[in-house]
Amino acid sequence: MAHYDLRVDEDEETLERNQHFKERTQEIQALKGKGEDPYPHKYHVDISLTEFINKYSHLQPEDHLTDVVLSVAGRIHAKRASSAKLLFYDLRGEGVKLQVMASSKFYTSTKAFEAINDKLRRGDVAGVRGHPGKTKKGELSIIPIEMTLLSPCLHMLPRLHNVLSDKETRFRQRYLDLILNSYVRKTFVTRSRIITYLRSFLDQQGFLEVETPMMSQIPGGAVARPFVTQHNELDLKLYMRIAPELYHKMLVVGGLDRVYEIGRQFRNEGIDLTHNPEFTTCEFYMAYADYNDLMTITEELLSGMVKNITGGYKITYHPDGKGKDKASCEIDFTPPFRRVSMTHDLAKIMDVTFPPPETYDSDETRRFFDELCAQKGVECPPPRTTARLLDKLVGEFLEVTCINPTFICDHPQIMSPLAKGHRHVRELTERFELFVMKKELCNAYTELNDPIKQRELFEQQAKAKAEGDDEAMLIDETFCTALEYGLPPTAGWGMGIDRLAMFLTDSNNIKEVLSFPIMKPDDNKAAAPV
Known part of the structure; x- marks a missing residue:
């Protein structure tokens, strides 16, 4: 699997991303200028993508439940055109994917079909109202009679054949990592x-x-x-x-x-x-x-x-x-x-006789553990108290046995x-x-x-x-x-x-x-x- 690394061809990638952002922003502003709202207040969802998949996975190839109309929503991860009158979208959400088989044959009108497919882009959040069905190849789909842009994605997502792997980007932009x-x-x-x-x-x-x-x-x-x-x-x-x-x-x-x-x-x-x-x-x-x-x-x-x-x-x-x-x-x-006793088992592993516990608050015992750490090459930043020295030895010799x-x-x-x-x-x-x-x-x-x-x-x-x-x-x-x-x-x-x-x-x-x-x-x- 290829990996998407932002450091590769950074200048070229940045120019492409910036150009995409500029063009997409202009498109959305143009929609607003026509009186259309690309950010509607509400969209009624009848069924989650997970529930849809569980409920209709039993359908047979070429089944088309025209008597069932449901609304789902999710983020578009792929857009593929088979022809001007047939397009496929991958709608994702809740960790699952549902195919949208958009055919002008079943849409409200040809004009509306062309208009919505011209608006929708990869990364957009969209609502789909339509019928459950399966393609000839047996792919579960929703066949829309209406689609709605719910929130446009202004940025260009990495291409489908890549995976977002750069940790700096993943952790700083966790939303993108999740997408x-x-x-x-x-x-x-x-x-x-x-x-x-x-x-x-x-x-x-x-x-x-x-x-x-x-x-x-x-x-x-x-x-x-x-x-x-x-x-x-x-x-x-x-x-x-x-x-x-x-x-x-x-x-x-x-x-x-x-x-x-x-x-x-x-x-x-x-x-x-x-x-x-x-x-x-x-x-x-x-x-x-x-x-x-x-x-x-x-x-x-x-x-x-x-x-x-x-x-x-x-x-x-x-x-x-x-x-x-x-x-x-x-x-x-x-x-x-498994259960072990800290000082008893540590002394046993190190093959050393430790001072008795009742002397642990004495300066002599502190010097003993100080010298033991130095002898074993165990680092302990100041202050080199008995507690800190002993803790470092436990970490070096006892904790490492605990798988x-x-x-x-x-x-x-x-x-x-x-x-x-x-x-x-x-x-x-x-x-x-x-x-x-x-x-x-x-x-x-x-x-x-x-x-x-x-x-x-x-x-x-x-x-x-x-x-x-x-x-x-x-x-x-x-x-x-x-x-x-x-x-x-x-x-x-x-x-x-x-x-x-x-x-x-x-x-x-x-x-x-x-x-x-x-x-x-x-x-x-x-x-x-x-």
């Missing part, structure tokens, strides 16, 4: 099905969907660099939320025992194949549960979702992108998922300031992260509900921030006060919906599953017509 590439629509349909399944699953488990603030005076609930904004009337600096966690736990304090939220988070960090500064998560909090309960729920939720959407537990994924020369991996979501869904459990307390201490091993926490294809998908833990211990950990985070860690948390007095009223034993869980959508649509770039991803400024400012 030309049918698989893009399927990606967003799958994303929608993920969210629908999530809501249904949690609703059935007795959770209440809630909404919490997008802006706050203190960024909390995660370790991340926030976006800063300003409220002019109050002269108040506000932060876009990096996670809704603290608000959710305050709702549980108030007696809403099971809450969840599907929404946007904002983190002022890098952009790469799996990160976008604006992303979507699902978080839920469940009173009287612990992280063991959530591992079971996670297995049930994800395995059920994958089977519901794909028909089975196993999916094929191309980590380096699709193509004949690209390797594929099979990801098996069959429960139960099928794997729970990495029992993180040190210094890496988990909001998690409850482990009931059996001091200085570890009851926390897990679920990794798939070496990427974090879920994060969950038994929630820390001791207000005194929580304040101590916040103070440690504030100290780290003062030492240069701009991702560390601040002390949130409002949250600390809420904890003093009593948070029941609670477990909390969060999942990145964008990454899950990547796996279930076989996309190795997060931009593929975002309708409008953040892009660098366009040097050309206005995108050239395509």
Whole structure:
């Protein structure tokens, strides 16, 4: 299949596109001058293209239901003239195609037939009123008695034998990507099905969907660099939320025992194949549960979702992108998922004896991990705290073993300031992260509900921030006060919906599953017509 690349013969292509735009604009203005409206307010559609195809696919070649008159609408993707009195159009919409077999024999009048066929161009949105039928070759068609221009396309679309493949154009002009590439629509349909399944699953488990603030005076609930904004009337600096966690736990304090939220988070960090500064998560909090309960729920939720959407537990994924020369991996979501202990299994893989967990807040242990990273060639930008050094080692040696869904459990307390201490091993926490294809998908833990211990950990985070860690948390007095009223034993869980959508649509770039991803400024400012 040929590919349409805007960089090839750019000057010639630009001239052709600009000339087309100029001529098409003049044609539309001429229609207006004759008193015709190329942009009508309304068009009554009797049946969708999908319904039409499903309802009349049974017709036999040369069938023509002259007693049935229906109106459909869509975008014209092709126009072919067999003769002056017989033209064929490809009408597309909803991810399907329906042929329009326009014959002057069945049209309201020859004059009207010639007039409308002179108006319609490839790319236009059009309405067609006519009879269902099939051609001699058995192609399902609608045979019009009337056609209407509903919205003209002023720009020239790429030719039919080409595919829009330039990613810059695809992501900047997502509408054009959707018009030309049918698989893009399927990606967003799958994303929608993920969210629908999530809501249904949690609703059935007795959770209440809630909404919490997008802006706050203190960024909390995660370790991340926030976006800063300003409220002019109050002269108040506000932060876009990096996670809704603290608000959710305050709702549980108030007696809403099971809450969840599907929404946007904002983190002022890098952009790469799996990160976008604006992303979507699902978080839920469940009173009287612990992280063991959530591992079971996670297995049930994800395995059920994958089977519901794909028909089975196993999916094929191309980590380096699709193509004949690209390797594929099979990801098996069959429960139960593999479980590993973070520090125990990391030390085992590295064949190193780690200091005991109770010393992780000491300077000696920090130096141990600092030297270990240097010895293994693992980079860690300043500040080189124990938590950051250990996180880099986990990423380099443990996360890479997680192809099928794997729970990495029992993180040190210094890496988990909001998690409850482990009931059996001091200085570890009851926390897990679920990794798939070496990427974090879920994060969950038994929630820390001791207000005194929580304040101590916040103070440690504030100290780290003062030492240069701009991702560390601040002390949130409002949250600390809420904890003093009593948070029941609670477990909390969060999942990145964008990454899950990547796996279930076989996309190795997060931009593929975002309708409008953040892009660098366009040097050309206005995108050239395509």
